[in-house]
Amino acid sequence: MRKKMLVANWKMYKTRKEAAEFVRHFLQETEAQQPVEIVICAPFTALADLAVLLKDSGLRLGAQNMYWPDEGAFTGEISPLMLKEIGVGYVLIGHSERRRYFGEEETLIRKKVAAALAHGLKPVLCVGEDEKERHAGRTGEVIQEQLWGALDGLDLKDGLGEKIVLAYEPVWAIGTGTPARGRDADAVAGLIRSLLLKKGYGPVEGVRILYGGSVQAGNIAEFTTQKEIDGALVGGSSLAAADFAALVKAMSDRGGT
Numbered sequence: 305m306r307k308k309m310l311v312a313n314w315k316m317y318k319t320r321k322e323a324a325e326f327v328r329h330f331l332q333e334t335e336a337q338q339p340v341e342i343v344i345c346a347p348f349t350a351l352a353d354l355a356v357l358l359k360d361s362g363l364r365l366g367a368q369n370m371y372w373p374d375e376g377a378f379t380g381e382i383s384p385l386m387l388k389e390i391g392v393g394y395v396l397i398g399h400s401e402r403r404r405y406f407g408e409e410e411t412l413i414r415k416k417v418a419a420a421l422a423h424g425l426k427p428v429l430c431v432g433e434d435e436k437e438r439h440a441g442r443t444g445e446v447i448q449e450q451l452w453g454a455l456d457g458l459d460l461k462d463g464l465g466e467k468i469v470l471a472y473e474p475v476w477a478i479g480t481g482t483p484a485r486g487r488d489a490d491a492v493a494g495l496i497r498s499l500l501l502k503k504g505y506g507p508v509e510g511v512r513i514l515y516g517g518s519v520q521a522g523n524i525a526e527f528t529t530q531k532e533i534d535g536a537l538v539g540g541s542s543l544a545a546a547d548f549a550a551l552v553k554a555m556s557d558r559g560g561t
């Protein structure tokens with residue numbers, strides 16, 4: 305059975321001081337033993353501090369981006385080795401904000417996924433259609449294009465198993481207060497699993513698929529009780545410790561864990 309998962313994406317929010325305050329409050333508000341795996345994807349500047357603060361807490365640490373080579377003349381970039389060194393275990397790849405504002409495309413995304421896997425970092429690979437694509441009825445096509453773009457040519461003959469996490473994030477639902485419907489998101493998560501199987505990346509039963517886009521404590525159960533959805537990727541509602549703790553509670557109480 306796949307363990308449910310909650311991933312916080314803090315985006316470009318929180319100084320080191322604010323990150324430390326969040327952790328202190330959050331750990332006060334939540335039980336030490338959780339049926340949910342919790343990952344905090346923090347800004348680079350807070351990662352080393354958080355690695356220390358989260359040690360023995362059961363919470364996992366994630367980055368929001370990385371470049372793919374081990375080192376080199378790439379001003380402003382961070383490598384997988386650097387993330388590993390400070391104890392990062394997860395990395396968001398292909399988030400729609402990286403695609404949209406930083407021009408990230410499939411070739412780069414694929415190199416990042418490959419580098420993360422090669423270094424034992426778990427990629428949380430984000431895919432999702434935008435408003436226009438949704439209205440044109442192209443959701444399935446776009447998901448397939450993005451999946452193949454990110455995974456094609458990778459050496460995945462042992463299957464994806466637990467090496468990677470997928471996040472279905474419809475772009476129109478991110479930060480808008482308008483989430484997808486649970487059953488629609490479940491259908492896309494099911495499509496993702498069947499596409500992976502079709503492509504020979506099986507067994508896929510262990511691959512966790514998250515939903516992201518305007519998730520809050522009041523609606524999380526609509527997603528995490530669906531058959532194919534194993535948790536949530538959360539932006540806005542992960543920024544305040546009380547809100548994020550409420551999400552964990554909602555998921556533990558009635559979220560299908």
Ligand code: PEP
Pocket residue numbers: 313473477478479480516517518519537538539540541
């Ligand atoms: C995100 O940025 O991945 C996200 C899902 O944001 P929000 O929860 O704010 O919609």
